[in-house]
Amino acid sequence: MPNIRHLAACLGLAAGAAFAQEDVPFITTPDHVTLAMLQIAGVGAGDHVIDLGSGDGRIVISAARRFGASGLGVEIVGDLVRKSRDNARIAGVADRAEFHEQDLFATDLRRATVVTMYLLPAVNLQLRPRLLALAAGTRIVSHDWDMGDWTPDRTQLLEVPNKAVGLEKTSRVHLWVVPAQVHGLWCSADGSLDVTQRFQSFSATLRSRQSTTPVMVFDGRIDGTTLRASGPQSAVLNARPDAVQDTLQVASIDTVGQSFAGRTFTRAVAGSCR
Numbered sequence: 001m002p003n004i005r006h007l008a009a010c011l012g013l014a015a016g017a018a019f020a021q022e023d024v025p026f027i028t029t030p031d032h033v034t035l036a037m038l039q040i041a042g043v044g045a046g047d048h049v050i051d052l053g054s055g056d057g058r059i060v061i062s063a064a065r066r067f068g069a070s071g072l073g074v075e076i077v078g079d080l081v082r083k084s085r086d087n088a089r090i091a092g093v094a095d096r097a098e099f100h101e102q103d104l105f106a107t108d109l110r111r112a113t114v115v116t117m118y119l120l121p122a123v124n125l126q127l128r129p130r131l132l133a134l135a136a137g138t139r140i141v142s143h144d145w146d147m148g149d150w151t152p153d154r155t156q157l158l159e160v161p162n163k164a165v166g167l168e169k170t171s172r173v174h175l176w177v178v179p180a181q182v183h184g185l186w187c188s189a190d191g192s193l194d195v196t197q198r199f200q201s202f203s204a205t206l207r208s209r210q211s212t213t214p215v216m217v218f219d220g221r222i223d224g225t226t227l228r229a230s231g232p233q234s235a236v237l238n239a240r241p242d243a244v245q246d247t248l249q250v251a252s253i254d255t256v257g258q259s260f261a262g263r264t265f266t267r268a269v270a271g272s273c274r
Contacts, residue, residue, distance in 0.1 A: 051071065052074050131178065191263070
């Protein structure tokens, strides 16, 4: 990881243009950067890592060998896929490290708990809607390139003295945790919660059905399925945004909203609370 030829080909597909893959070098991610990518995501034995543009397979193999995870590497260059499979067998993790020769845009990402990538900025932005649609709490790690105005939850700067791309001899490892999608109106028997969301940030207005004056207005951040207020007023809400039970539950709340402690809100039907 990464396969820069793969990246150029993806950009060519996206733009309707053709790239000569042999004109673009294949560049591997240094081992200490690979390790940092897995560590910043907190990869463990229960994770399934999908690496987009997996090159020689090192990140998926490292996830399996060092952390006990399973993984899938996606690569469009057949020789690299075959090399990855050989490397996985040599490392003794072929049962947990799988490699497919396919377009990353055609890859089903739903099984991933961690997605890793070293892609060009335009490709990151094309992938962003699909990444944001993954299950809340899924970790996304990118080497060097960000996601535009979806700011990372964390960035780590690493020294790479022999870096072959660019003038700076450093690499940036960015981490995002996919936030629960909670934008909109939520209803309980005695109140409503109106949430405005922008990626990991949110603003919420809590109202009682007995009054038009808000009980609380607070801002905060979303960490996976947990919403935490920031500022003078405190509140913690747990989201369960799925097809079975689309709810927001108040785990704790400031004194002014204490009557809503433990209350469960469900997403409004047709944009209103009845």
